[in-house]
Amino acid sequence: MKRNPLILFFVAALVGVMLFAGLRNARNNRNGPVNGQIMGNIAPDFELQSLEGKNLKLSSLRGKAVLLNFWATYCGPCKIEMPWFVEMQKEYGPQGFQIVGVAMDDASPEDIAKFAKDMGVNYPILVGKESVGVSYGGVSVLPTTFFLDRDGKVMFREFGLQSRSVFVDHIKQALNQGKAVQARK
């Protein structure tokens, strides 16, 4: 049987690429569930204290589409998103949408609260813990934003500042996905 050298080369190269990607994934996964492991699965649950001193458990928001935003007071790009989030909470909140901010910096809760107040934040801000960040893949980039459907499944994840239209699109899909899931029940 005659073997086409071009096909052999292509197959060998493809295997090489897959091995390369696999090794990268193995390396990247050392800090937690990233690279797809978290995508499509139920978001890791946590319970954190809000700036008002109340505990909020993520799973208590089941039934709502959730935008989970990891941010910090020192993060300039995070500051750009926050006014958008305020408007999005107002617009989509009545449809069953909830934004949750998780502050991942070392600033005191008082400083975080002052910052949030200055930004006019109208959604809960939780004081983050490293263990929560690790469960979401390390959160080594701020902002990092997850979009959960009404069942708590992670639909999208965005690193860094994105355009407002990307967020709106993800929110609409998260709201719709939840409805579709609920309709099946």
Next chain:
Amino acid sequence: MKRNLICALLILLAKASAQDDVGLGPKGPVVKMAPAPTVAVVQGKSATETLSFKIANGFHINSNRPKSEYLIPTALKVGATTDIVIGRITYPEGKDMTFAFSPDEKLNVYAGDFTVDVLVRPLHTVTPGKYIVRGTLKFQACDNTACYPPKSLPISFDVRITKAASGHSRNPRQSPHVHH
């Protein structure tokens, strides 16, 4: 057909390479310190050590005096030594820059190369010899679309202390061992 196969392969390779890299933060260190020159100083006198740092392309860090109380300033912390007094640490002026994420607000940052001067003054009783001074540079980096948690870069430099011309007696209890 060959061209199509190569294109497909390149796309696969690019996808494999780019997959979620952004979520892991910068690939390498954002700030590196150049090898620090040994600073020579006479017992009881002062000298300045200039530390040179390089910030990776596409990144910036806050200056020592950022314009917002929420921003984390770049700060050098030098470990305490018993024989060498660490004096004034002088930071360069930052550059006022605007970024895509902050078009209306100028941030005072370092980008590219910058230096930090450290004044050292060994006590006049210190035994002449070579000493190592250690510390950390704390900084918080961002690029155009994201920020990264604060980091501490270990730094060190050598101080070679020579004997004063006259007038000071040597402290026999001290030796020129490396001090941390």
